[in-house]
Amino acid sequence: MTDRTVANVTCLGCGCACDDIAVVVKQGRIADARNACALGAAWFGDGTVPAETRVNGRTASLERALTEAARLLTGAKRPLVYLAGDVSCETQREGVAIADRLHAAIDSLAATAATAVLAAQRRGRASATLGEIRQRADLLVFWAVDPTARYPRYGSRYTVEPRGLAAPQGRNSRALIAVDVGEALGPADTDGRVAIAPADEVDGLGMMRAAVEGRAAGVEERFRSVVELTRRMTAARYVAIVADSEPGLVPADPARAEALVALAQALNGPTRCALSTLRGGGNRSGADAVLTWQTGFPFAVDFARGYPTYRPQADAAALLGTGEVDAALVIGTPATLPMPVVAGLARIRSVAIGPRASAATFQPAVAMDAGVAGIHEGGTAFRIETPRAALATVRALRDRLGA
Amino acid sequence: MSQPTRLRIAGGTVYDPANGGGADGVVRDVCIEGDRIVAELPASAPRLDARGMVVMPGGVDIHAHVAGSSVNHARRLLPEEHAADPLPPPRLEDGSQARSGTGGTLPSTFATGYRYAGLGYTTVMEAAVAPLAARHAHAELDDTPIIDAGFFVLLGNDEYLLRQLAAGEAARARDYAAWLLGTTRGYAIKIVNPGGVAVWKGGGGGNRRNASGLDDTLGSSGVTPRVILETLAGAANTLALPHPVHIHCNNLGQPGNVATTLESMRALAGQRAHFTHLQFHSYGGAPGKGWASGAREVIEYVNAHAEVSVDVGQVMFGAATTVTADSPVEHLLHASSGRKWVNVDIELESGCGIVPYAYKEKAAVAALQWAVGLELFLLANDPWRVVLSTDHPNGGTFFSYPELIRLLMDRAYRDERLKRVNQKRLAGSALLDGLPREYTLGEIAIITRAGPARLLGLKSKGHLGPGADADVTIYANDPDRAKMFATPRYVIKAGTLVVEDGQLRRAPAGRRLAVRPEYDAAVTRDLKRFFDEYACVAFENYGAGAGAGAEPVA
Numbered sequence: 018m019t020d021r022t023v024a025n026v027t028c029l030g031c032g033c034a035c036d037d038i039a040v041v042v043k044q045g046r047i048a049d050a051r052n053a054c055a056l057g058a059a060w061f062g063d064g065t066v067p068a069e070t071r072v073n074g075r076t077a078s079l080e081r082a083l084t085e086a087a088r089l090l091t092g093a094k095r096p097l098v099y100l101a102g103d104v105s106c107e108t109q110r111e112g113v114a115i116a117d118r119l120h121a122a123i124d125s126l127a128a129t130a131a132t133a134v135l136a137a138q139r140r141g142r143a144s145a146t147l148g149e150i151r152q153r154a155d156l157l158v159f160w161a162v163d164p165t166a167r168y169p170r171y172g173s174r175y176t177v178e179p180r181g182l183a184a185p186q187g188r189n190s191r192a193l194i195a196v197d198v199g200e201a202l203g204p205a206d207t208d209g210r211v212a213i214a215p216a217d218e219v220d221g222l223g224m225m226r227a228a229v230e231g232r233a234a235g236v237e238e239r240f241r242s243v244v245e246l247t248r249r250m251t252a253a254r255y256v257a258i259v260a261d262s263e264p265g266l267v268p269a270d271p272a273r274a275e276a277l278v279a280l281a282q283a284l285n286g287p288t289r290c291a292l293s294t295l296r297g298g299g300n301r302s303g304a305d306a307v308l309t310w311q312t313g314f315p316f317a318v319d320f321a322r323g324y325p326t327y328r329p330q331a332d333a334a335a336l337l338g339t340g341e342v343d344a345a346l347v348i349g350t351p352a353t354l355p356m357p358v359v360a361g362l363a364r365i366r367s368v369a370i371g372p373r374a375s376a377a378t379f380q381p382a383v384a385m386d387a388g389v390a391g392i393h394e395g396g397t398a399f400r401i402e403t404p405r406a407a408l409a410t411v412r413a414l415r416d417r418l419g420a
Numbered sequence: 421m422s423q424p425t426r427l428r429i430a431g432g433t434v435y436d437p438a439n440g441g442g443a444d445g446v447v448r449d450v451c452i453e454g455d456r457i458v459a460e461l462p463a464s465a466p467r468l469d470a471r472g473m474v475v476m477p478g479g480v481d482i483h484a485h486v487a488g489s490s491v492n493h494a495r496r497l498l499p500e501e502h503a504a505d506p507l508p509p510p511r512l513e514d515g516s517q518a519r520s521g522t523g524g525t526l527p528s529t530f531a532t533g534y535r536y537a538g539l540g541y542t543t544v545m546e547a548a549v550a551p552l553a554a555r556h557a558h559a560e561l562d563d564t565p566i567i568d569a570g571f572f573v574l575l576g577n578d579e580y581l582l583r584q585l586a587a588g589e590a591a592r593a594r595d596y597a598a599w600l601l602g603t604t605r606g607y608a609i610k611i612v613n614p615g616g617v618a619v620w621k622g623g624g625g626g627n628r629r630n631a632s633g634l635d636d637t638l639g640s641s642g643v644t645p646r647v648i649l650e651t652l653a654g655a656a657n658t659l660a661l662p663h664p665v666h667i668h669c670n671n672l673g674q675p676g677n678v679a680t681t682l683e684s685m686r687a688l689a690g691q692r693a694h695f696t697h698l699q700f701h702s703y704g705g706a707p708g709k710g711w712a713s714g715a716r717e718v719i720e721y722v723n724a725h726a727e728v729s730v731d732v733g734q735v736m737f738g739a740a741t742t743v744t745a746d747s748p749v750e751h752l753l754h755a756s757s758g759r760k761w762v763n764v765d766i767e768l769e770s771g772c773g774i775v776p777y778a779y780k781e782k783a784a785v786a787a788l789q790w791a792v793g794l795e796l797f798l799l800a801n802d803p804w805r806v807v808l809s810t811d812h813p814n815g816g817t818f819f820s821y822p823e824l825i826r827l828l829m830d831r832a833y834r835d836e837r838l839k840r841v842n843q844k845r846l847a848g849s850a851l852l853d854g855l856p857r858e859y860t861l862g863e864i865a866i867i868t869r870a871g872p873a874r875l876l877g878l879k880s881k882g883h884l885g886p887g888a889d890a891d892v893t894i895y896a897n898d899p900d901r902a903k904m905f906a907t908p909r910y911v912i913k914a915g916t917l918v919v920e921d922g923q924l925r926r927a928p929a930g931r932r933l934a935v936r937p938e939y940d941a942a943v944t945r946d947l948k949r950f951f952d953e954y955a956c957v958a959f960e961n962y963g964a965g966a967g968a969g970a971e972p973v974a
Contacts, residue, residue: 110563137762146764147767152579153621254624282754288624306492310487310528311528320520325522
């Protein structure tokens, strides 16, 4: 086996989907992932994945596993299909087709950002692709998030450091403000910092919007710092408000998510503004996009009536929690699953297809290992906001199901 | 009926204006072998009795928003519409189930394919794809069955192009456009609000929110909407692309924009150019001083200039969703309508704006828009250059095409509808004066298939001569033209019977329509430098084709 370096590889370690990774392969293993952050390096690992096929814990042929998987799924009264991490859009498309055929419920990792998605469905969005924030933003407001932990290159590659059209000096052309909401702190190295109590956050966002729209009357002391921040915002040419839409220190709050959208939209009156919502990795944005184009809904879709219905209050975690589903097909890396989903899967019979499926802790009845999208197989993946780039096995299962 | 490897469509009244025939059609057989029309078949070939029926080539939609990043943002915004319009999976002739989906103004991909086929349309052009989202658009089109489809690639607000114009590098701009079409597997060059979206993205408040006129300078004195139009129109013509540059003018939807529209047309006098959704660009009056119809002035120019083609972008009463790369316009619409609003600025390239909307016949502006579109149709001299469109789903959805056809073919019906609309702003509208014209079936065949196919340079589409694609729609001849065109008796796509009496029978994949013009490869070295300097996507990963993302790494 010859050593080689593969340039411009895409990392799905977080939603940034950086595609400048140079992967050094030595003796069939990844020896280095240059340009990758620590999170990315961990995502690539040494590039090895198990290649097991198991039925009830025992090694089986692919043929037997597919037959058993089809039997299990078609025999279920109320199956669930779950699109987990590290699969391509092509694989996700096959997964939705299977759910359609089975009249199953289908959900994905995109549901972790449900609060932000639902807010965007109520109000819309004022947004930009990551690269446009790099080009345009002269004021970055980090709202209760420091991206360096979960999105390590968000600042260095996309928004804070690099030079852009309106930021010829890179970092020095941009002002950074941290908004600390209780324990949820913005980045350390900013040009300004304001704080607001968690209990005042939603009202504070409303006060800011009122100020932007010229409706603010008397401002209470507890809102003064954030309302003053709006003066800097309206004086900027292009504001980016950065917020995390994945679960974190601040509990997901529909009113907060909606207030962030509304503020960003209102800022497009006096100036320009984009709300940059951070999302996790594994191509979950791809799952959102694929479900939307195939069904009209981004997550928590139910084919029980033979056609897609939207049940955002009954996502996979809820369906598993109430015992509504009796079998599941998990497509993707089991280790990416949210804890409540894992706990629910442990109580029912399931099929897992994907990277390290055989290592799933919920003990699937049928496990078929597959490669990692972007490492072992090609295809398309989405960056947050932007398209980018275990297909064969999922397709074989689909054929078996006649879907 | 089995898979029609051979089929004689016998005794129908054939409307095939590309091959002559006139307004009344010709009673003759149409023969299909494989996926092509052939001159003759043996008498033993299977027959489809079409006596008394109307036979036309499959419909060709020259401008619709059906796939890609912006369309999907709009789908995601409208769960309530999808919930209200579920599509159970049609059962196909072989007993298998097709895919389920949802409708509304932006149907899911499978529903889009089935519903177009159900209307007898077999070719559709997605009208606006940002190059960065080309891969996404192709993936959606892969999930949009039956119809042959291509897309137009957004240019004219992209940083690389604007830099070439500032440097006076017209030849390099042309090479870039050619490279971009090839690398995205696109079909034509699309300009949306030349320069205006770049101004909007540039930020700041005050008056710099959009470009307003053809000679606005955009950053550099050498860059104006006029220069963008001239350069890209010239590029499309020099590259001999099958479709000329496809233009959405500046000042869409603004009262008084007829001046901008005419100036844009004059700027390109003598060159082939297609002006899209002309209705939205044909208003008299002035900003802040009210609206009036400007249709007559615009269509008279079109009538007198054979190099110009247009599609109308008719407004139809009912639900619509405005979705466009013209993001500054959507901000205005959000501000005036108060409805929910999506804006996505797309790095270095373009924009995306979305506002759900409804056109009400009792609303004065909507009624004017409706009237302006009809005036354009009814005052047009040459149907070959005036295509039926609603700018789906902006002026209305493609499901409303049959109703629009009735408005064009049935004066009594049209006059009846006219009485019901708000007439406050219709003074000066030719429609109010009573336009007697009724489109013939032959003219409908031109504006819905033969004309758009010719304007798109699709030589095997839009006609039924030997060698043409076997895309055929057969209608029962019904005096209610809306009913007739809403439910074709048979639809045949590439020789396969796909729809029979409103039922989907088969759902084969459609083909992709794309161009790959030649260019001087030197542009790619310059582009690589530009990407290294500014882009967040590797040059090698850009576009729709195979990049590092398409091949295994380890």
